[in-house]
Amino acid sequence: MGICNYISFMQFVLGMRIHGMNPKLCIRNLELEKVPVRVYQHRASSSVLRRGALFFHGDSGLTEVDQDLSSATLIEEKRVKSKPYNLFTNYFSPLFCPWKERESGCKDGVELSVLSTSKNICFSDAYDHVCQYLARESEAVVASVEYGLAPEHKPPAQYEDCLTAAIHFMRNPEDYGVDPTRIIIAGDSAGAYLAATTTQTLTSRPDLPKLRAQVLMYPFVQGLDFNLPSYQQYCRVPMLSREQVVFFALQWLNGDLSLFKPVLEGAHIPPEIRLKYRKWLSPDNIPKEFKVKDYKPHFPTEYRKDIYEQIRVLFDLVASPLLAEDAIVCQLPETFIMTCEYDVLRDDGLLYKKRLEDSGVPVTWYHGENAFHGIINLFDNGMLTFPAGKRGLENIVNFLRGL
Secondary structure, eight states: OOSSOHHHHHHHHHHSOOOOOOTTEEEEEEEETTEEEEEEEESSOOSSOEEEEEEEOSOOOEEOEEEETTTTEEEEEOOOTTOEEOSSOOSOOOOOOOOOOOOBOOTTSOBOOOOOOSSOOOHHHHTHHHHHHHHHHHTEEEEEEOOOOTTTSOTTHHHHHHHHHHHHHHHOGGGGTEEEEEEEEEEETHHHHHHHHHHHHHTTOTTSOOOOEEEEESOOOOSSOSOSHHHHHTTTOTTOOHHHHHHHHHHHTTOOGGGHHHHHTTTTSOHHHHHHTTTTSOGGGSOGGGSSSSOOOOOOOOOOHHHHHHSGGGGSTTTOGGGOOHHHHTTOOEEEEEEEEEOTTHHHHHHHHHHHHHTTOOEEEEEEEEEETTGGGGSSOGGGOOHHHHHHHHHHHHHHHTO
Protein backbone atom coordinates (compact mmCIF):
# COMPACT_ATOMS: atom_id res chain seq x y z
CA MET A 1 0.00 0.00 0.00
CA GLY A 2 3.03 2.26 0.27
CA ILE A 3 2.29 3.34 3.84
CA CYS A 4 5.54 1.94 5.23
CA ASN A 5 8.12 -0.68 4.37
CA TYR A 6 7.54 -4.35 5.17
CA ILE A 7 10.14 -4.55 7.92
CA SER A 8 8.66 -1.62 9.83
CA PHE A 9 5.18 -3.12 9.48
CA MET A 10 6.23 -6.47 10.93
CA GLN A 11 8.09 -4.74 13.78
CA PHE A 12 4.84 -2.94 14.59
CA VAL A 13 2.74 -6.12 14.35
CA LEU A 14 4.92 -8.20 16.67
CA GLY A 15 5.69 -5.36 19.03
CA MET A 16 2.07 -4.32 19.52
CA ARG A 17 1.32 -7.07 22.03
CA ILE A 18 3.29 -7.37 25.27
CA HIS A 19 3.01 -10.79 26.87
CA GLY A 20 2.95 -10.85 30.65
CA MET A 21 4.59 -13.35 32.96
CA ASN A 22 2.79 -16.49 34.04
CA PRO A 23 2.56 -16.63 37.86
CA LYS A 24 3.28 -20.37 37.76
CA LEU A 25 6.73 -19.82 36.24
CA CYS A 26 9.99 -18.45 37.53
CA ILE A 27 11.91 -16.82 34.68
CA ARG A 28 15.62 -16.05 34.97
CA ASN A 29 18.21 -14.49 32.71
CA LEU A 30 21.46 -16.40 33.13
CA GLU A 31 24.75 -16.96 31.35
CA LEU A 32 25.94 -20.47 30.55
CA GLU A 33 29.65 -20.26 29.76
CA LYS A 34 29.10 -16.58 28.81
CA VAL A 35 26.17 -17.43 26.49
CA PRO A 36 22.98 -15.56 27.56
CA VAL A 37 20.10 -17.92 28.30
CA ARG A 38 16.59 -17.31 29.61
CA VAL A 39 15.42 -20.19 31.80
CA TYR A 40 11.76 -20.97 32.48
CA GLN A 41 11.17 -23.07 35.60
CA HIS A 42 8.03 -24.05 37.48
CA ARG A 43 7.54 -22.44 40.89
CA ALA A 44 5.77 -25.53 42.22
CA SER A 45 8.05 -28.27 43.47
CA SER A 46 8.04 -31.65 41.78
CA SER A 47 8.60 -35.10 43.26
CA VAL A 48 10.50 -36.09 40.11
CA LEU A 49 13.02 -34.36 37.95
CA ARG A 50 11.45 -32.56 34.99
CA ARG A 51 12.12 -32.70 31.27
CA GLY A 52 14.59 -30.11 30.04
CA ALA A 53 14.32 -28.39 26.65
CA LEU A 54 16.96 -26.16 25.11
CA PHE A 55 15.22 -23.81 22.67
CA PHE A 56 17.01 -22.06 19.80
CA HIS A 57 14.96 -19.21 18.35
CA GLY A 58 14.66 -18.57 14.63
CA ASP A 59 16.26 -15.65 12.79
CA SER A 60 20.02 -15.74 13.17
CA GLY A 61 20.08 -11.95 13.09
CA LEU A 62 21.48 -9.92 10.25
CA THR A 63 21.88 -6.18 10.22
CA GLU A 64 18.79 -4.57 8.79
CA VAL A 65 18.98 -3.79 5.09
CA ASP A 66 16.69 -2.46 2.40
CA GLN A 67 16.70 -4.75 -0.59
CA ASP A 68 15.27 -5.11 -4.06
CA LEU A 69 14.98 -8.85 -4.38
CA SER A 70 13.75 -8.76 -7.95
CA SER A 71 17.08 -7.38 -9.14
CA ALA A 72 19.15 -8.71 -6.23
CA THR A 73 20.79 -5.33 -5.76
CA LEU A 74 21.47 -3.81 -2.42
CA ILE A 75 19.91 -0.37 -2.46
CA GLU A 76 21.10 0.83 0.89
CA GLU A 77 22.76 -0.92 3.77
CA LYS A 78 22.07 0.39 7.23
CA ARG A 79 24.56 -1.09 9.63
CA VAL A 80 22.92 -0.02 12.85
CA LYS A 81 24.29 -2.09 15.70
CA SER A 82 21.07 -1.95 17.69
CA LYS A 83 18.90 -3.26 14.83
CA PRO A 84 19.83 -6.75 13.65
CA TYR A 85 17.81 -8.15 10.77
CA ASN A 86 16.83 -11.79 10.71
CA LEU A 87 18.54 -14.50 8.64
CA PHE A 88 16.08 -16.90 7.07
CA THR A 89 12.81 -15.10 7.70
CA ASN A 90 11.46 -11.62 8.06
CA TYR A 91 8.25 -12.49 9.76
CA PHE A 92 9.55 -10.35 12.59
CA SER A 93 12.53 -8.09 13.14
CA PRO A 94 13.32 -7.98 16.85
CA LEU A 95 15.74 -5.35 18.04
CA PHE A 96 18.76 -5.88 20.22
CA CYS A 97 18.29 -5.32 23.92
CA PRO A 98 20.96 -5.33 26.66
CA TRP A 99 20.97 -8.51 28.71
CA LYS A 100 19.91 -7.32 32.15
CA GLU A 101 18.92 -8.91 35.40
CA ARG A 102 15.75 -7.50 36.87
CA GLU A 103 14.02 -7.23 40.21
CA SER A 104 13.51 -10.46 42.09
CA GLY A 105 10.01 -11.88 42.00
CA CYS A 106 10.46 -15.60 42.71
CA LYS A 107 9.36 -16.96 46.03
CA ASP A 108 12.63 -18.84 46.40
CA GLY A 109 14.61 -15.63 46.03
CA VAL A 110 15.86 -16.38 42.53
CA GLU A 111 16.00 -13.29 40.36
CA LEU A 112 13.08 -12.96 37.99
CA SER A 113 13.22 -11.25 34.62
CA VAL A 114 10.65 -8.53 34.07
CA LEU A 115 9.77 -8.33 30.39
CA SER A 116 10.56 -5.02 28.79
CA THR A 117 7.66 -2.92 27.53
CA SER A 118 10.07 -0.96 25.38
CA LYS A 119 10.03 -1.25 21.61
CA ASN A 120 13.64 -2.43 21.86
CA ILE A 121 12.95 -6.12 22.45
CA CYS A 122 15.45 -8.94 22.18
CA PHE A 123 14.87 -12.37 20.65
CA SER A 124 14.07 -13.93 24.01
CA ASP A 125 11.37 -11.31 24.47
CA ALA A 126 9.96 -12.01 21.00
CA TYR A 127 9.77 -15.74 21.77
CA ASP A 128 8.87 -15.36 25.42
CA HIS A 129 5.19 -16.27 24.96
CA VAL A 130 6.19 -19.40 23.02
CA CYS A 131 8.67 -20.53 25.69
CA GLN A 132 6.24 -19.79 28.51
CA TYR A 133 3.60 -21.88 26.77
CA LEU A 134 5.95 -24.80 26.18
CA ALA A 135 7.23 -24.75 29.77
CA ARG A 136 3.77 -24.41 31.31
CA GLU A 137 1.92 -26.95 29.18
CA SER A 138 4.65 -29.61 28.90
CA GLU A 139 5.79 -29.18 32.53
CA ALA A 140 9.35 -28.89 31.28
CA VAL A 141 12.22 -26.59 32.14
CA VAL A 142 12.88 -24.51 29.03
CA ALA A 143 16.18 -22.73 28.37
CA SER A 144 16.02 -20.21 25.51
CA VAL A 145 19.49 -19.53 24.10
CA GLU A 146 20.37 -16.00 22.97
CA TYR A 147 23.17 -16.85 20.54
CA GLY A 148 25.36 -14.18 18.91
CA LEU A 149 23.93 -12.42 15.88
CA ALA A 150 25.54 -12.04 12.47
CA PRO A 151 27.35 -10.19 11.00
CA GLU A 152 29.00 -9.03 14.25
CA HIS A 153 29.33 -12.70 15.17
CA LYS A 154 30.42 -14.49 12.03
CA PRO A 155 29.39 -18.10 11.36
CA PRO A 156 29.82 -20.59 12.90
CA ALA A 157 29.54 -18.44 16.05
CA GLN A 158 25.78 -19.13 16.25
CA TYR A 159 26.32 -22.89 16.20
CA GLU A 160 29.17 -22.62 18.70
CA ASP A 161 27.06 -20.60 21.15
CA CYS A 162 24.22 -23.12 20.95
CA LEU A 163 26.61 -26.03 21.39
CA THR A 164 28.33 -24.36 24.34
CA ALA A 165 25.04 -23.67 26.11
CA ALA A 166 23.77 -27.19 25.42
CA ILE A 167 26.91 -28.85 26.78
CA HIS A 168 26.80 -26.77 29.97
CA PHE A 169 23.09 -27.56 30.45
CA MET A 170 23.65 -31.28 29.89
CA ARG A 171 26.59 -31.39 32.30
CA ASN A 172 24.68 -29.62 35.06
CA PRO A 173 21.02 -30.73 34.77
CA GLU A 174 20.59 -30.92 38.53
CA ASP A 175 21.08 -27.14 38.73
CA TYR A 176 17.76 -26.75 36.91
CA GLY A 177 15.87 -29.71 38.34
CA VAL A 178 16.17 -31.59 35.06
CA ASP A 179 16.30 -35.33 34.47
CA PRO A 180 19.52 -35.97 32.48
CA THR A 181 17.78 -38.77 30.56
CA ARG A 182 15.03 -36.42 29.30
CA ILE A 183 16.85 -33.51 27.66
CA ILE A 184 15.47 -32.20 24.35
CA ILE A 185 16.94 -29.85 21.75
CA ALA A 186 14.34 -27.68 20.00
CA GLY A 187 14.16 -24.78 17.58
CA ASP A 188 12.20 -23.12 14.80
CA SER A 189 13.32 -22.00 11.32
CA ALA A 190 17.01 -21.04 11.51
CA GLY A 191 16.85 -22.16 15.15
CA ALA A 192 15.69 -25.58 13.96
CA TYR A 193 18.75 -25.68 11.71
CA LEU A 194 20.91 -24.93 14.74
CA ALA A 195 19.03 -27.57 16.74
CA ALA A 196 19.67 -30.17 14.02
CA THR A 197 23.39 -29.41 13.74
CA THR A 198 23.86 -29.25 17.51
CA THR A 199 22.04 -32.56 17.98
CA GLN A 200 24.23 -34.21 15.34
CA THR A 201 27.35 -33.03 17.15
CA LEU A 202 26.14 -34.14 20.58
CA THR A 203 25.36 -37.67 19.42
CA SER A 204 29.11 -38.35 19.19
CA ARG A 205 29.84 -37.14 22.74
CA PRO A 206 30.08 -40.17 25.07
CA ASP A 207 30.97 -37.85 27.96
CA LEU A 208 27.47 -36.33 27.93
CA PRO A 209 24.00 -37.75 28.65
CA LYS A 210 22.26 -39.09 25.58
CA LEU A 211 19.68 -36.68 24.19
CA ARG A 212 16.10 -37.86 24.54
CA ALA A 213 14.69 -36.06 21.49
CA GLN A 214 14.88 -33.14 19.08
CA VAL A 215 12.03 -30.86 17.97
CA LEU A 216 12.41 -29.14 14.60
CA MET A 217 9.81 -26.57 13.53
CA TYR A 218 9.96 -25.77 9.79
CA PRO A 219 13.73 -26.31 9.64
CA PHE A 220 16.30 -25.10 7.12
CA VAL A 221 18.56 -28.12 6.55
CA GLN A 222 20.33 -27.57 3.23
CA GLY A 223 21.78 -24.72 1.16
CA LEU A 224 22.15 -26.50 -2.16
CA ASP A 225 18.80 -26.68 -3.92
CA PHE A 226 16.53 -23.63 -3.94
CA ASN A 227 14.25 -25.10 -6.63
CA LEU A 228 12.51 -27.87 -4.73
CA PRO A 229 8.72 -28.06 -5.24
CA SER A 230 7.91 -25.88 -2.22
CA TYR A 231 10.41 -23.25 -3.35
CA GLN A 232 8.56 -23.07 -6.68
CA GLN A 233 5.02 -23.32 -5.35
CA TYR A 234 5.35 -20.72 -2.61
CA CYS A 235 8.21 -18.61 -3.94
CA ARG A 236 6.51 -15.35 -2.97
CA VAL A 237 4.25 -16.37 -0.11
CA PRO A 238 4.66 -14.50 3.20
CA MET A 239 6.35 -14.74 5.56
CA LEU A 240 9.39 -16.13 3.74
CA SER A 241 10.07 -16.06 0.01
CA ARG A 242 12.48 -18.09 -2.10
CA GLU A 243 14.50 -15.00 -2.94
CA GLN A 244 14.74 -13.97 0.71
CA VAL A 245 16.23 -17.32 1.72
CA VAL A 246 19.09 -16.91 -0.77
CA PHE A 247 19.50 -13.19 -0.14
CA PHE A 248 19.75 -13.56 3.63
CA ALA A 249 21.96 -16.63 3.36
CA LEU A 250 24.44 -14.62 1.28
CA GLN A 251 24.22 -11.74 3.74
CA TRP A 252 24.76 -14.14 6.63
CA LEU A 253 27.88 -15.46 4.90
CA ASN A 254 28.95 -11.86 4.30
CA GLY A 255 29.12 -12.88 0.66
CA ASP A 256 28.87 -11.07 -2.64
CA LEU A 257 25.27 -10.26 -3.46
CA SER A 258 26.09 -10.41 -7.15
CA LEU A 259 26.02 -14.20 -6.66
CA PHE A 260 22.30 -14.06 -5.91
CA LYS A 261 20.90 -15.16 -9.29
CA PRO A 262 23.51 -17.87 -10.06
CA VAL A 263 22.99 -19.40 -6.60
CA LEU A 264 19.23 -19.23 -7.02
CA GLU A 265 19.57 -21.27 -10.21
CA GLY A 266 22.05 -23.79 -8.75
CA ALA A 267 25.26 -22.71 -10.51
CA HIS A 268 27.14 -23.09 -7.20
CA ILE A 269 26.80 -26.90 -7.05
CA PRO A 270 29.66 -28.99 -8.53
CA PRO A 271 28.38 -31.91 -10.64
CA GLU A 272 30.11 -34.49 -8.43
CA ILE A 273 28.52 -33.05 -5.29
CA ARG A 274 25.10 -32.92 -6.94
CA LEU A 275 25.48 -36.61 -7.84
CA LYS A 276 26.78 -37.56 -4.38
CA TYR A 277 23.85 -36.03 -2.51
CA ARG A 278 21.09 -36.81 -4.99
CA LYS A 279 19.95 -39.79 -2.93
CA TRP A 280 19.12 -37.42 -0.07
CA LEU A 281 18.35 -34.19 -1.91
CA SER A 282 16.05 -35.13 -4.74
CA PRO A 283 12.48 -34.04 -5.56
CA ASP A 284 11.83 -37.76 -6.01
CA ASN A 285 11.94 -38.03 -2.22
CA ILE A 286 9.04 -35.59 -1.89
CA PRO A 287 5.65 -37.36 -1.68
CA LYS A 288 3.59 -37.02 -4.86
CA GLU A 289 0.77 -35.15 -3.18
CA PHE A 290 3.14 -32.23 -2.58
CA LYS A 291 4.08 -31.97 -6.26
CA VAL A 292 0.63 -31.75 -7.82
CA LYS A 293 0.49 -28.01 -8.40
CA ASP A 294 2.88 -25.40 -9.81
CA TYR A 295 5.96 -27.61 -9.99
CA LYS A 296 8.27 -28.29 -12.90
CA PRO A 297 11.54 -30.25 -12.68
CA HIS A 298 14.42 -27.80 -12.57
CA PHE A 299 17.57 -28.14 -14.65
CA PRO A 300 20.44 -26.16 -13.13
CA THR A 301 22.51 -23.71 -15.09
CA GLU A 302 26.14 -24.40 -15.92
CA TYR A 303 28.37 -24.94 -12.90
CA ARG A 304 30.64 -22.05 -11.94
CA LYS A 305 33.63 -22.94 -9.81
CA ASP A 306 34.27 -19.31 -8.83
CA ILE A 307 30.88 -19.13 -7.13
CA TYR A 308 31.35 -22.46 -5.36
CA GLU A 309 34.70 -21.33 -3.96
CA GLN A 310 33.13 -18.21 -2.45
CA ILE A 311 30.27 -19.96 -0.65
CA ARG A 312 31.54 -23.50 -0.24
CA VAL A 313 30.75 -23.27 3.48
CA LEU A 314 27.12 -24.01 2.49
CA PHE A 315 28.28 -27.56 1.74
CA ASP A 316 29.76 -28.00 5.19
CA LEU A 317 27.82 -30.41 7.40
CA VAL A 318 27.43 -27.68 10.00
CA ALA A 319 25.65 -25.53 7.40
CA SER A 320 23.58 -28.32 5.81
CA PRO A 321 22.65 -31.03 8.35
CA LEU A 322 20.71 -32.95 5.69
CA LEU A 323 24.09 -33.93 4.18
CA ALA A 324 25.44 -35.67 7.30
CA GLU A 325 26.81 -39.17 6.88
CA ASP A 326 24.67 -42.21 7.69
CA ALA A 327 26.88 -43.06 10.67
CA ILE A 328 25.77 -39.80 12.32
CA VAL A 329 22.13 -39.77 11.25
CA CYS A 330 21.40 -43.29 12.51
CA GLN A 331 22.44 -42.24 16.04
CA LEU A 332 20.05 -39.29 16.25
CA PRO A 333 17.34 -39.33 18.92
CA GLU A 334 13.59 -39.51 18.46
CA THR A 335 12.47 -36.51 16.44
CA PHE A 336 9.44 -34.27 16.06
CA ILE A 337 9.25 -32.36 12.76
CA MET A 338 6.70 -29.67 12.00
CA THR A 339 6.18 -28.50 8.43
CA CYS A 340 3.85 -25.85 7.04
CA GLU A 341 2.12 -26.11 3.68
CA TYR A 342 2.58 -22.46 2.70
CA ASP A 343 6.31 -22.37 3.33
CA VAL A 344 9.29 -22.54 1.00
CA LEU A 345 11.07 -24.64 3.65
CA ARG A 346 8.33 -27.28 3.66
CA ASP A 347 10.38 -29.67 1.53
CA ASP A 348 13.50 -29.24 3.69
CA GLY A 349 11.44 -30.69 6.52
CA LEU A 350 10.05 -33.47 4.33
CA LEU A 351 13.50 -34.45 3.07
CA TYR A 352 14.96 -34.51 6.58
CA LYS A 353 11.99 -36.56 7.77
CA LYS A 354 12.64 -39.18 5.08
CA ARG A 355 16.37 -39.15 5.78
CA LEU A 356 15.78 -39.88 9.45
CA GLU A 357 13.17 -42.55 8.81
CA ASP A 358 15.40 -44.30 6.28
CA SER A 359 18.08 -44.42 8.99
CA GLY A 360 15.74 -45.97 11.56
CA VAL A 361 15.15 -42.83 13.64
CA PRO A 362 11.59 -42.61 15.08
CA VAL A 363 9.88 -39.51 13.66
CA THR A 364 6.65 -37.81 14.69
CA TRP A 365 5.51 -35.52 11.89
CA TYR A 366 2.96 -32.75 12.08
CA HIS A 367 1.99 -30.88 8.91
CA GLY A 368 0.10 -27.61 9.20
CA GLU A 369 -2.11 -27.66 6.13
CA ASN A 370 -3.22 -24.07 6.68
CA ALA A 371 0.02 -22.83 8.22
CA PHE A 372 2.83 -20.62 6.97
CA HIS A 373 6.43 -20.03 8.01
CA GLY A 374 6.77 -18.55 11.51
CA ILE A 375 3.24 -19.51 12.52
CA ILE A 376 4.06 -20.44 16.11
CA ASN A 377 4.96 -16.83 16.94
CA LEU A 378 1.40 -15.83 16.08
CA PHE A 379 -0.44 -18.36 18.21
CA ASP A 380 -1.32 -15.65 20.75
CA ASN A 381 -0.89 -12.25 19.14
CA GLY A 382 -4.11 -10.37 19.74
CA MET A 383 -5.95 -9.47 16.53
CA LEU A 384 -3.26 -11.23 14.50
CA THR A 385 -3.66 -14.63 16.19
CA PHE A 386 -3.72 -17.69 13.93
CA PRO A 387 -5.30 -20.92 15.27
CA ALA A 388 -2.86 -22.92 13.14
CA GLY A 389 -0.05 -21.70 15.39
CA LYS A 390 -1.83 -22.96 18.50
CA ARG A 391 -2.48 -26.34 16.87
CA GLY A 392 1.21 -26.65 16.03
CA LEU A 393 2.27 -25.89 19.59
CA GLU A 394 -0.32 -28.28 20.99
CA ASN A 395 1.15 -31.09 18.90
CA ILE A 396 4.63 -30.23 20.15
CA VAL A 397 3.45 -30.22 23.76
CA ASN A 398 1.78 -33.61 23.30
CA PHE A 399 5.04 -34.98 21.93
CA LEU A 400 7.05 -33.55 24.83
CA ARG A 401 4.65 -34.88 27.46
CA GLY A 402 5.04 -38.35 26.00
CA LEU A 403 8.81 -38.41 26.51
